Amino acid sequence: MHIIDSGSLNNSEQQLISTVLSSYGFTSNWKAQRGKGGMNNSTFMVEINEECYVLRQYETHNDPMKIAYEHEVLSALSRSEFELDVPVPVSLPEDKHATFLAVQDHSSGRSKIVTLFHYREGHNPVWNTPEQLSGLGRVAGMLSSVMARLPISLAPVYPPYYQIQEAYPLCSPEKLLQLCTSPPDTLMACADDLHKLQEVLPDLFHTLRGMEDLPHQLVHGDLNASNVLADSQDILCAILDFEFATWDLRVMELAVPMSDLLTMDKEQAWMWEALEGLIQGFRQQVSLEPEELSVIPTLILLRSLDVVMHFISRLFEGTDEPEVAVQQIRKLRERVDWMKGNEKRLRKLLI
Structure with missing residues (x-):
């Protein structure tokens, strides 16, 4: 698996993404860029075979219990009658119920929880009118x-x-x-x-x-x-x-x-x-x-x-x-x- 046009990423970020994508069973070439993310995590936009994903490395919420609860809520919402989209985690190939994994963050030496989400097209709104x-x-x-x-x-x-x-x-x-x-x-x-x-x-x-x-x-x-x-x-x-x-x-x-x-x-x-x-x-x-x-x-x-x-x-x-x-x-x-x-x-x- 090779990187295509991801020169803005440092070596540690490239290694992280390669490790995560391999764990999810992706073997094709990929390209990625840093996302805006939030204050509590690091986000990367990843494209594989013209399919887009969001890779999230949790920072503040780097706790399996927190992530498991979040993902159960998302799973329940996806089965509900809620009309809007919500994030959909990608399941790991060896366990369809597993939606996150722990990887080594080489820049800090700490273990970080990472999830791959399906990408949803859209933009954050700007409140121009009341x-x-x-x-x-x-x-x-x-x-x-x-x-x-x-x-x-x-x-x-x-x-x-x-x-x-x-x-x-x-x-x-x-x-x-x-x-x-x-x-x-x-x-x-x-x-x-x-x-x-x-x-x-x-x-x-x-x-x-x-x-x-x-x-x-x-x-x-x-x-x-x-x-x-x-x-x-x-x-x-x-x-x-x-x-x-x-x-x-x-x-x-x-x-x-x-x-x-x-x-x-x-x-x-x-x-x-x-x-x-x-x-x-x-x-x-x-x-x-x-x-x-x-x-x-x-x-x-x-x-x-x-x-x-x-x-x-x-x-x-x-x-x-x-x-x-x-x-x-x-x-x-x-x-x-x-x-x-x-x-x-x-x-x-x-x-």
């Missing part, structure tokens, strides 16, 4: 309705968002508050943001109590523009990256894209129209209880807080440069400021 967010809300609601009924035999690996104190041992609530009081050198660029967050985080952690009484189900947990695909007509056609799928609050599937929307560089009138469309699109598919709607402002901030603790943990692990955590800390502070001035109006929108 009406597009109504489509995202509708798709999120459609997914939520189907996920509520999926038969999953494995136990979820990730805790619900509101159990954030269990999710990040390297950045517990206590550790985060300590960082707010005395920022390390690596986070001095956002020291003012951390000091401001110190005033609101204790109350935010306190408001998470009692969330366990709200309706729960299986959720994707990370719906945003980078995790959906649109077709040539800009109609959403696929949902990607189910790595964070877990048993959580049903309403979290709406709160996550709402939270991500708040830091877009848009005029306020545009933002409010987009928020209204997102909410209405979701509620066309899912009937939410008043108690669920009432906690959305808290969950919007919780989503951003979770991202902060995630990337501070990656900073401490040495996975990311400080700038990544700094950016997310600033986004959380921006959302906190936004909520102070707009929560009353947001709650009226949610009624």
Whole structure:
């Protein structure tokens, strides 16, 4: 098996791809290029005999239990009535039930989990009009309705968002508050943001109590523009990256894209129209209880807080440069400021 026109890849990446493709039984020549990927994995676009695949090397999620759970969710979705496409892992030739393998990463010396997916044509949407967010809300609601009924035999690996104190041992609530009081050198660029967050985080952690009484189900947990695909007509056609799928609050599937929307560089009138469309699109598919709607402002901030603790943990692990955590800390502070001035109006929108 030979490489064709993959000069942009380094030797370690070429060796990785060759090893993986051989394990999947491919013997033909191939060509590949690095994909955009996400913050939690490395992605390569691979072409073999004019057939395209996506090779994913997991980084943050380099855990067999996490990948097995993700792939069971994908398998169940592929058998369901869900109308959009989802990633389809390629089975290994010696075991049709096996959809990932561990390979040696020669650049780090560590064992990494790798999966080969069938390629789905499409592009990440750019939110140019508020009406597009109504489509995202509708798709999120459609997914939520189907996920509520999926038969999953494995136990979820990730805790619900509101159990954030269990999710990040390297950045517990206590550790985060300590960082707010005395920022390390690596986070001095956002020291003012951390000091401001110190005033609101204790109350935010306190408001998470009692969330366990709200309706729960299986959720994707990370719906945003980078995790959906649109077709040539800009109609959403696929949902990607189910790595964070877990048993959580049903309403979290709406709160996550709402939270991500708040830091877009848009005029306020545009933002409010987009928020209204997102909410209405979701509620066309899912009937939410008043108690669920009432906690959305808290969950919007919780989503951003979770991202902060995630990337501070990656900073401490040495996975990311400080700038990544700094950016997310600033986004959380921006959302906190936004909520102070707009929560009353947001709650009226949610009624």
